Amino acid sequence: TPSIMLRFVEMNLTKPVFKDVRVRQALNYAVNKEALVKVAFAGYADVAEGIAPLSVDYAVKLGPWPYDPQKAKALLKEAGYPNGFEVELWSGYNHTTASKIIQFLQQQFAQVGVKVSILAMEAGQRNEYLLKKPEDAKLNMLYAGWSSSTGELDWALRPLLATASWAPVAGNYGFYSSKVLDDSFTKALLTTDRAEKTKLYNAGQDAIWNDAPWIFLINEQNVSA
DSSP: EEEEEEEEEEEEETGGGGHHHHHHHHHHHHHOHHHHHHHHHOOOEEOOOOOSOTTTTTOOOOOOOOHHHHHHHHHHHHHTTTTOEEEEESSOOSHHHHHHHHHHHHHHTTTTTEEEEEEEEEEEHHHHHHHHOOOOOOOOOOOOEETTSSSHHHHHHHHSSSGBBBTTTTTTOOOOOHHEEEEEEHHHHHHHOOHHHHHHHHHHHHHHHHHHOOEEEEEEOOOOO
């Protein structure tokens, strides 16, 4: 059955290479999500079609980002990286599935000229490496995941993407900031009118999708017996 767990790669937007939205979009195009579902999840996942799984209340379908390595290369060239660049990818987990995923991503990025070194962290490393202020953060890219324990969009996104959630306060390790997101989600918390909340949440989701602060990968499926 569909779950509310989204898997994604966060990019540190304070790093010069990731400040250009074309680079972030290129990396979204560079990943074959359908192949990732087969390689790492034995088919028990769905390609991400939005910023939160559609099982989350108020989440909307915005994608997916299609697999298009030629488009990725073109965008990187436009952004001034015709030969790609070198970057480090961390995983917030060191279990078998996470290791498969970061190795797969490493191979995918190499095909568009981006050379990636990988590190799978154990739990103790996560706090040490990630709970840093922007000026101290060494993070480039982070493979991670999140599910909204409330089942609703606010908690799916605000702890990870709001400006007030920048590390080390909360989980915005990429230091993304969007006035549209901040304003719309704050206003949405102040109303119980569903139509108004929907309008506000949609504005925030559109802003995030176009900014591409993450590489949107997959939604896990629940498997039970």
